[in-house]
Amino acid sequence: MTPSLTIAIDGPAASGKGTIARQVAVRYGLRHLDTGLLYRAVAVLCAREGVTLEDAAAAGQRAAHLVPADLEGDGLRSAAAGRGASVVAAHPSVRASLLRWQRDFAEKAPGAVLDGRDIGTVVLPDARAKLFITADPDVRAARRWRELSASRDIAYRDVLRDIEERDARDAARTNAPMRQADDAILLDTTDMTIKAAVAEAVRLIDTRLAV
Ligand code: C5P
Numbered sequence: 001m002t003p004s005l006t007i008a009i010d011g012p013a014a015s016g017k018g019t020i021a022r023q024v025a026v027r028y029g030l031r032h033l034d035t036g037l038l039y040r041a042v043a044v045l046c047a048r049e050g051v052t053l054e055d056a057a058a059a060g061q062r063a064a065h066l067v068p069a070d071l072e073g074d075g076l077r078s079a080a081a082g083r084g085a086s087v088v089a090a091h092p093s094v095r096a097s098l099l100r101w102q103r104d105f106a107e108k109a110p111g112a113v114l115d116g117r118d119i120g121t122v123v124l125p126d127a128r129a130k131l132f133i134t135a136d137p138d139v140r141a142a143r144r145w146r147e148l149s150a151s152r153d154i155a156y157r158d159v160l161r162d163i164e165e166r167d168a169r170d171a172a173r174t175n176a177p178m179r180q181a182d183d184a185i186l187l188d189t190t191d192m193t194i195k196a197a198v199a200e201a202v203r204l205i206d207t208r209l210a211v
Pocket of ligand 1: 013014035036037039040082085086087089115116117118119166170
């Protein structure tokens, strides 16, 4: 059996990693998983069922029984779901269940591009290529604000605060914190258009796959 080709793309909120990962998957003919959606789905299930996000056992139960349809629900992309996701993401029981889900997805032929926070460090430490995508917080907040303000009235400063709080929580947790893997290539998209960032990501991945 040909081993699956796996590519890990990590980085903070609104760094461009999602768009880059989707387009990289198309470029290499791979499947794509936005792993943030898994954590968002657990948070949304907890909220819907009146479970407090701090209840690690209850959140772990939701993570263990997650089904693909849970990743398609309304409200997964909201700022509240993102905040909730970063709270449940700190529970080891949640991370353990979602780790299995992510690896099962990546193992299926022909392979996959996964984007998240701990893909290169924990989920797929043997990925063939790893990128860590970043950008200045104010640039990331402006990007996210443009997305969110298209559908509702939201203040830029609230988006910036949300992003800074989430980054801090994701980087500080003891279990699988957001971190650049030692063998990941850093791509700073602060001064790049998304088109240029995708082109640069493909160029960097090509150099890794050629080795
Ligand atoms: O990427 P996204 O903003 O959708 O992720 C939502 C939250 O899910 C993150 O802030 C983080 O706390 C958590 N997450 C994680 N590990 C991943 C992906 C997301 O902890 N691999």
